[in-house]
Amino acid sequence: MNASTGVSTADLYDERGDELQSVSTQLQNLGGLARFSGPVRTVRCHRDNALLKSVLGTPGEGAVLVIDGGGALESALVGDIIAGLGVENGWAGIVVNGVIRDRAAISGLPIGLKALGSNPAKSSKTGEGEADVPVTFGGVVFRPGAILWSDEDGILVER
């Protein structure tokens, strides 16, 4: 633990590896905060971001929203307005198995954000998808309520 930068996932893994899952997906650190942690909340959706926008519009209370977009690279699930909602509502971070847009603006926001990359194309807004269900990617099951830690090395999640 380093007070100025938060917990190191490598140190945490050395201490508690048996209790933790490590995400193999090579997500990029795109938010203003490289290190973040908190209890998992989830959304599963496919190229549609109305549901995740409504969730980020509610109090986050320090949680991390894990969005399983199925790894789709064709359209962005989060932009600077949606990420800004997360900041305003007290979310610690957003993890996207998919892509974002407004990358330059998002890099200056005080929130953790990891994603596969970026694409300027926008997603649909029908509201399809599910919230607060277990989601799986990168060899990890993200259960709502499990604690997640993220830094420059990767993401660890309680089993």
Ligand SMILES: O=C([O-])CC(=O)C(=O)O
């Ligand atoms: O509206 C969208 O699809 C995402 C977006 O651009 C934003 O959050 O700023």
